[in-house]
Structures are given as C-alpha cells and as structure tokens.
Amino acid sequence: MNKISSNNKQPIIGIFDSGLGGLTILNQLNKDFNNYKFIYFGDTAHLPYGTKSHQSIIKFCEQIVDFLISKGATIIIIACHSASAVAIDFLRKKYSIPIIDVIQPTIKLSLMIKSNKSICVLGTSTTISSNTYSENIKKLSTNIKVYEVACPLFVPIVEEGLENSLIANQIAEMYLNPLKSLSIDSLILGCTHYPMLYKTIKKIIHKNIIIIDTGVAISDELKQILPSSNDSQNDNEYYVSDLPYRFNELASKFLKYEINNVKQISLK
Amino acid sequence: MNKISSNNKQPIIGIFDSGLGGLTILNQLNKDFNNYKFIYFGDTAHLPYGTKSHQSIIKFCEQIVDFLISKGATIIIIACHSASAVAIDFLRKKYSIPIIDVIQPTIKLSLMIKSNKSICVLGTSTTISSNTYSENIKKLSTNIKVYEVACPLFVPIVEEGLENSLIANQIAEMYLNPLKSLSIDSLILGCTHYPMLYKTIKKIIHKNIIIIDTGVAISDELKQILPSSNDSQNDNEYYVSDLPYRFNELASKFLKYEINNVKQISLK
Secondary structure (H helix, E strand, O other): OOOOOOOOOOOEEEEEEOOOOOHHHHHHHHHHEOOOEEEEEEOOOOOOHHHOOHHHHHHHHHHHHHHHHHOOEEEEEEOOHHHHHHHHHHHHHHOOOOEEOOHHHHHHHHHOOOOOOEEEEEEOHHHHHOOHHHHHHHHHOOOOEEEEEEOOOHHHHHHOOOOOOHHHHHHHHHHHHHHOOOOOOEEEEEOOOHHHHHHHHHHHOOOOOEEEOHHHHHHHHHHOOOOOEOOOOOOOEEEEOOOOOOHHHHHHHHHOOOOOOEEEOOOO | OOOOOOOOOOOEEEEEEOOOOOHHHHHHHHHHEOOOEEEEEEOOOOOOHHHOOHHHHHHHHHHHHHHHHHOOEEEEEEOOHHHHHHHHHHHHHHOOOOEEOOHHHHHHHHHOOOOOOEEEEEEOHHHHHOOHHHHHHHHHOOOOEEEEEEOOOHHHHHHOOOOOOHHHHHHHHHHHHHHOOOOOOEEEEEOOOHHHHHHHHHHHOOOOOEEEOHHHHHHHHHHOOOOOEOOOOOOOEEEEOOOOOOHHHHHHHHHOOOOOOEEEOOOO
C-alpha cells in the first residue's frame, strides 16, 4: 500500500463492525492516530453477523462502505472478523480506496512471535466455518498448526454484562477445555466482543499462551499507510443502523469512555 | 371478528416470526387447521428482534406483512412476542385483514384458569421493556399480580442446541430463582424459542405452576374466525430473509419434521 503523506488533506477513516464490539479496536486507534477523524458504523439492525449467511454479510458490508465513503472516508477498516472473513475480497475488488481487514494484520502479528508453533483461533460460527484464519495462516507458514473453535455464546454473554460471571466461566470451559490436551502457543480472540472476556479466558488457558491483541494488529497495519500522531483529536462520528437495548452501557464499556453523538440511520 | 365460512375460497394464512421459533406455533396450527395453507416467514436476516428498537421492528413487520399479502395471505398471525408487543397497533391500523398477535390470545388463555392470582411472564428484553403483558393483563383483571422477567440468554442457548444442558440449567436458575419467594400460579413463556426450554424450566419452578401453551392460545383465537379441520393438508410455503447457520437442524427441531422447500428472499 502507498504511504499517505501527512501534508495531504487529512484523510478520514471509516471503521465498521456488526455492532459495538469494533469500538474496542477504535479505542486502540484513537490512542495511536489521535489527529485523524474516525467515522464508526455499527450495523446493530443486523447484529449479530456471526450467525448470518456469507451472501447477506457481503450485501450489508457493501451498503456500509457506500455510506462511509458518502461521509468522506478515504480509508476503510473492517473491525469485524465475520465481515473480514467473508467480504474482504469482494470489497477490495469493488472499491479502489485502501481497505484494512482485521484478520490479515492479526495473523501477521501472531506470526511475528518467534516461538509460535501452534495457534488457536476463537470466533463466531461464520468466522470459523469460513476457514479464513487457517487457510491464510497456512499460506504464510506451513509449519504452524492451527486449531479453530466456534464460541457462539460469547457474544450474548458479553451483551448481557456477564463476562466475569460463573456462567461465563462455565461456557468458556466448555469451549476451551478440549484445548488443554493440545500444545497451543498463541490464542487469537477472533471476534471484537471477545477481548471483554480476556480475564475469564486467561484463567482457563495455560499461562504460557500468548493472547494476540487485534487492536494493536490493526494499528500496526494502519501505520504502514498513515503517519501516527498524538496531536489533538478531531471529533469522531458514530452511526448505527438501530439503537439497541442498553446501547449507552455497552458503548461506554467497549470504548472505555462515554459518547453522546450517536446517530441512527437506515442503510440502502 | 367475523367468522369466515368454509364455503368461501380457502383463505391462505400468513404467519411470521423474527426467526424459526414461530415454527413451534405453526406446528400446533398444522394439527388444528390441517386443510389450510400457511405461508411462513422467518426474518432471519434481522434475528433476534429481542434486542432491536421498537421503530426498527415495526418497519420489519410492515415489510413482512406486505410480502405475505403479495403471496395471497388474507389472515396474518404474528408468531413473535417482541413483534406482537411493539407492532400490533400499527399493523391493525394499516391493514384491513384480520391480524392475530401472540400476546392477547395467550393472556386470554391464562385468565381462563380460575385459580390464577399471579402470572409470571418470561420474555426477551424488548417484550419485557414494552410492558405489553402487564398492561394488557391489568386491563382485563385488576386483581392479578404480574411479574415480568427478561431472559435474553434463552434464545442463544436454544440456537446453540444447549437447551437441556447444565449451562441452560444455571442460566435458567439465574433468571428463575428470584421467583421462588413469590407465589406464582401460572407462567407464560413469552418467546417462541422458550418452549424448547420447557423441561429445564419445569425442573426449576414449583410443580403447581401452570405453564401456558402459546400455540394452543393462537389456535383458539384462529378458531374464532376459521372452522378448524383435519382434512388433507395443503402444501405450506416457507420463506426466510437469510439462510442461517444450522438452518435445517433448527427448523426440524422447532417444527418436529423436516422441510425442504425453504426459499430465501430480500425484504423491501
């Protein structure tokens, strides 16, 4: 990708997720690219993507990218693993602006760990059934073993505010206990909701397993095309396709601060 | 409502839910109205409704009713508690054909239990926050106490096939244990997914509590306008707005038999 000079007109970065989980990634980008304006879109009318068909997800993504471009975005970040898994090829073919997905940078970061011989990916049913992680890791390194586990109850558990509960612990054990007999070096939390379960997951897995931070991975990728900065921040914009139940509570939990300029719009 | 004579041209009945849960209701109607054709629509692209805004749900329902009418439906059944709770007034004002919701018939059936002094309603966040059950019960009987409990994890638990698991039991205990100190006479399973948790719920609640069957309630209401029949069955049609993950498995679980004529369409 071509590096964009800081002398050009400041680019606006469009970032989207199926819901509010992508705010965990925006949180990292706000720290590293403090002088750029981000336009966030959460497709809360169609949430969750993790149980929807590939065809539908591609259609939703196309509508969202059209919307973000109409708002001035010149770089797009897909802060959603399910959307990255099934829509990235379509979107890159259709649009000529840079599009950063969440999967390739996460794989790149995990392969930078020298001792990494086996990676486990946790994700939604859509992400895991797409085999995107395993296929892409094997393209880059044939020696690495990849295990993939679909964890469809993790999103509703987080949306219910139960991420540190006994129930979350038991659900996490149901998904993660079968991994104990395997020798796993690193773990990818392949859904933007899953970082909220970090403590619960950390307690169950072996202490030597490295958990990959997808926010850092995307930030590293964006640094390839934009100079990072800690100047004063432009006002970000926030859009959703529906105002969900407990919106404010969830948004501030993911973003770590309150937002009060969220607009609801209908996708076309 | 006017009774429709069986000598008229056979009416076609449109029935819809946010997903496949409404098939539990269709299952009962198939038994009691075996000579009528049903057109089922599951809005799987927007599922679950239980966490969406009232405004969005009304828009989805309008598009679905337009679709069902375009397919020849002359009676509409809303086999979804969230949609019934927020969209019934709008739909009855807009359309002149009979529209049966799931809430009014369920309340009617529960008030027919003579010893009923207190009712507990379990539902999604949307259904419970709408207060539709409590307000409508109080309109009909001021002496009855109504308790309402939002159980947002029940739908994902059923969709994951975990309805009879230890985890389902613990989640059900989390929602239902606070009811033990209250004197509850009857329980309404206010979401079409919840009948799949019947055994799990039955184990936790007091054995004297009567669980109301919403399928029977809607069938009783339909009998007010259509003569029931056990003649040979017309072929039902099935439509969804997305083909979800594990569609066939879920459909046959809800409906108790396999279907192979499901078509996916886009709502307008």
